[in-house]
Amino acid sequence: MNRWLRQHRYALKVALRRLAVQPFSSLSxxxxxxxxxxxxxxxxxxxxxxxxxxxxxxxxxxxxxFLKPSAGPDVAGKLADKLEREHxxxxxxxxxxxxxxxxxxxxxxxxxxxxxxxxxGNPLPDAIIVTxxxxxxxxGQASSLAAQWRTLDEIDTVxxxxxxxxxxxxxxxxxxIGLAILAGVVALVVLATVFNTVRMQALAxxxxxxxxxxxxxxxxxxxxxxxxxxxxxxxxxxxxxxxxSAIALQPxxxxxxxxxxxxGTQLVLHLPDGVSLLLSTIVIAILAALAAxxxxxxxxxx
Amino acid sequence: MxxxxxxxxxxxxxRNILADINFRVEPGEFVFVSGPSGAxxxxxxxxxxxLEPPSRGSVHVNGHRIDRMPARARPYLRRAVGVILxxxxxxxxxxxxxxxxxxxxxxxLGARQAGNRARAAMEKVGLAGKEDLNPVEMxxxxxxRLAIARAIVNRPTILIADEPTANLDQDSGxxxxxxxxxxxxxxxxxxxxSHDKALMASYAMRTLRIDGGRFSDIQGVA
Numbered sequence: 001m002n003r004w005l006r007q008h009r010y011a012l013k014v015a016l017r018r019l020a021v022q023p024f025s026s027l028s029x030x031x032x033x034x035x036x037x038x039x040x041x042x043x044x045x046x047x048x049x050x051x052x053x054x055x056x057x058x059x060x061x062x063x064x065x066f067l068k069p070s071a072g073p074d075v076a077g078k079l080a081d082k083l084e085r086e087h088x089x090x091x092x093x094x095x096x097x098x099x100x101x102x103x104x105x106x107x108x109x110x111x112x113x114x115x116x117x118x119x120x121g122n123p124l125p126d127a128i129i130v131t132x133x134x135x136x137x138x139x140g141q142a143s144s145l146a147a148q149w150r151t152l153d154e155i156d157t158v159x160x161x162x163x164x165x166x167x168x169x170x171x172x173x174x175x176x177i178g179l180a181i182l183a184g185v186v187a188l189v190v191l192a193t194v195f196n197t198v199r200m201q202a203l204a205x206x207x208x209x210x211x212x213x214x215x216x217x218x219x220x221x222x223x224x225x226x227x228x229x230x231x232x233x234x235x236x237x238x239x240x241x242x243x244x245s246a247i248a249l250q251p252x253x254x255x256x257x258x259x260x261x262x263x264g265t266q267l268v269l270h271l272p273d274g275v276s277l278l279l280s281t282i283v284i285a286i287l288a289a290l291a292a293x294x295x296x297x298x299x300x301x302x
Numbered sequence: 303m304x305x306x307x308x309x310x311x312x313x314x315x316x317r318n319i320l321a322d323i324n325f326r327v328e329p330g331e332f333v334f335v336s337g338p339s340g341a342x343x344x345x346x347x348x349x350x351x352x353l354e355p356p357s358r359g360s361v362h363v364n365g366h367r368i369d370r371m372p373a374r375a376r377p378y379l380r381r382a383v384g385v386i387l388x389x390x391x392x393x394x395x396x397x398x399x400x401x402x403x404x405x406x407x408x409x410x411l412g413a414r415q416a417g418n419r420a421r422a423a424m425e426k427v428g429l430a431g432k433e434d435l436n437p438v439e440m441x442x443x444x445x446x447r448l449a450i451a452r453a454i455v456n457r458p459t460i461l462i463a464d465e466p467t468a469n470l471d472q473d474s475g476x477x478x479x480x481x482x483x484x485x486x487x488x489x490x491x492x493x494x495x496s497h498d499k500a501l502m503a504s505y506a507m508r509t510l511r512i513d514g515g516r517f518s519d520i521q522g523v524a
Contacts, residue, residue, distance in 0.1 A: 003410035010407050021395070211391050214353070215405035215452065216381035218374065 007221065015228035018201055029197045030237045036189040037241035037284065040182045041271065042248060047175050048276075049269045061142040065128040065149055066157040073098075075154050076126040083130060083149075090145060092131040099124045125156060190237075190284060191291040194230045198295035201229060209300050223296050230292025234285035242277055303329050304350055304460065304491065309359035311345055311515075319345045321515045323359070327493065329459070332486040334502045335495040337512040343495035344388070346512065347462045350493065351385045352376040364459060381409065384453030384490075386463040390445050392437040398424065398448055399433035405456045423455040424448075427481050443474030450481055460491045467501060475501065 019026040067076055080094040102124045106112045132142055142160060150158045202209070209222050249269050260267040271277065304327040311320040319342045327333050335343050348354045349361050352368050361368040364382055371379065392401050402423055406416035424430055427447040437445055446466055453461060463482065467475030479494075479501065486492040496502060502509055510517060 006412065007407075007410040010410075207391065208393055208395075211393060211404065212408060213377070214351075214380070214385055214387070214391065215408055215456070216377045216379075217408045218377045221377075221408055 008224070011221075011224035012228050014225035015232055018205070018225065018229060019232065025200075026197075026233075029193060030233055030240065032193050033190055033233060033237035033284075033288075034240040034244060036186050036193070037238060038244050038248065040179060040186050041241055041245040041277075041280075042252075043175070043179045043182055044272050044276075045245065045249060045269050047172065047179060048272050049267065050175075051172060061132045061160060063130045063132065063142065063146050063149070064159045065130065065152075065155050066159070067126045067128070067154050068156040069125050071126060071154050073126075076128055079152070079154055080128045083128070087145065090133055090141070092133045094128055094130045097127045097129060099126050102127065187287055190234065190287055194233055194288040194291040195295040197233065198226050198230060198292040199299045201226065202296050202299040206300070222300060223293060226292045226296040227289045230288040230290075231285040234288030235281060237288075238277075238281040238284045242271065242281075246271060303327065303362065303364065304493070305360075305362040306349075307360045307362075309349065309356045309361060311342070311349065311354070312357050318357075318515050320349075320356075320512075323512075323517060325510055325517065327491060329491055330486070330489045332483070332492045332505075332507045333494075334505070334507055334509040335493055335512060336497060336499070336502055336509050338497055341497075341512045342515045343497075343512055344464050347385070347464050347493065347495055350460070350462055351383050352379045353385070381405070381456050382458050382460065384450075384456065384458035384461040386446075386449045386453050386461075386466055388465040388468060390437075390449040392445055392448060392452075394436060394438050396436075397433065398429065398435050398437060398440070401437060401448060402451045402455050405452060409456070419455055420451075423451040426454065426484070427451045428477070441474070443470050443477065446470060446474070446478050447481065450478070454485060454490075458490065460493070461485055462493045462495075464495045465497070466494060467496065467498065479505065 065079075067079070076096045076098065080096050083094050084091055099122050103116065103122045106124070107116055132145070146158045146160045149155055212222055249271065253269050256267055256269060272280075304325075306323045306325050309320055309323040310318050312318045323346070335346060337343050345354070349356055349368070350363055352363065352371070356369050359369070363379060366379055368376070368379065393404070399417075399420055402420040403416050406419060411419070421430070421433065424433060427450050429444060429447055429451060432440065432444065437448060440448065446469075450463075450466070453463075461482065466478050466482070470478065475498075482492050482494060483505075
């Protein structure tokens with residue numbers, strides 16, 4: 001084994017010994033970092049679990065034009081042709097859904113079937129579902145078309161179907177920014193905790209550091225065990241945080257399942273994938289090692 | 303070889319601890335540095351050991367000019383200078399063997415080689431068989447010898463000791479001095495700071511006398 005490796009092995013051994021000498025203090029510091037890490041891991045779990053749901057929803061905007069009940073039976077077809085003619089570039093397709101078709105579709109759902117049976121007639125209007133072209137620039141243009149069509153005499157109501165998807169996306173975007181800020185705050189917590197842990201360790205090991213310098217230790221040699229201490233704290237804390245998050249997701253998922261069921265859908269929260277967790281553990285370890293380096297350099301200055 | 307040329311040492315804007323010190327110690331010499339407490343003996347030894355830089359002047363040790371040496375290079379010089387401070391600075395969270403092995407861990411020596419050298423160093427100072435003891439279980443004289451073992455385990459060319467017999471009874475002190483003499487006989491340049499005139503007289507070695515930061519007397523005694 002070469003000298004470089006032996007010195008690193010020695011530093012790791014010293015770091016482990018220092019952790020073992022004060023087990024409760026070490027564990028409490030690790031737990032503080034773990035608990036701080038649980039929050040962004042849970043937030044990331046919510047985001048990564050909701051994102052695919054949002055991704056699967058139709059995001060190409062659809063505009064549904066509901067005609068006035070007084071409109072004749074062939075008005076919808078003529079209007080659809082007119083829209084395709086006048087807005088050919090903006091429209092991918094315009095499908096007419098007659099009031100009979102709509103009622104038939106509704107009756108397929110047993111929960112609606114009984115309610116509709118007691119109605120004297122068909123209360124539904126004719127409708128035109130306009131799928132906008134993918135080339136349409138932004139939601140502003142879709143809103144502009146919807147506003148324009150709303151003024152047509154035959155039209156009763158215009159519904160821009162992608163609005164709620166956009167809202168959900170906006171919420172997710174907000175969530176992503178929130179998560180980034182949260183990650184920044186947690187990074188600061190990790191930095192501060194490791195900085196303080198190493199400061200206490202450096203003060204406790206002042207004698208050993210002095211003796212090591214006396215016998216010819218370089219500053220790298222003095223700093224190295226503290227870097228390992230910081231990195232180990234980061235790695236162990238990340239592992240515990242992932243474990244705690246997984247445990248916390250169990251009751252959350254049970255509650256969420258009941259909520260999602262009431263909306264007729266399914267949603268399960270899961271941890272981010274293994275690669276992401278591994279990468280975040282590496283980032284935390286590096287961050288903790290840097291905090292340790294900063295602390296030991298400041299607190300053992302000759 | 304150790305050479306001081308017009309060396310001054312002060313802390314901040316305080317008075318000079320050392321003022322215009324000039325001397326030269328040849329390789330293999332045994333030299334006492336004498337003077338009352340607070341005279342600057344310890345500071346002089348710290349400058350030789352590269353533990354502190356001089357405020358002015360030049361300090362040459364083993365052909366290297368310490369005052370111009372970058373801080374990151376000084377640890378490598380320290381490995382060639384065995385330092386025994388007045389307080390032994392032993393580590394009480396580990397046994398005697400691990401204390402002696404610390405300089406070898408610093409150098410990154412293999413476990414077997416380091417173990418052999420540490421055992422040999424302990425044997426040389428008369429501590430064979432006490433490897434597993436914690437320093438706190440040792441007498442004052444044994445602790446001092448353990449500190450010497452740690453200083454010599456790197457096979458230094460220079461050995462400096464600050465009041466190594468100060469807290470010991472006469473017998474223990476004499477045994478410690480004999481250990482230093484043994485190393486000097488095999489060519490290790492040895493400087494010992496002491497204010498014990500009787501001890502120095504009994505060895506009749508060259509003595510650098512320092513008082514109030516200045517050399518007031520340099521005796522060359524064969």
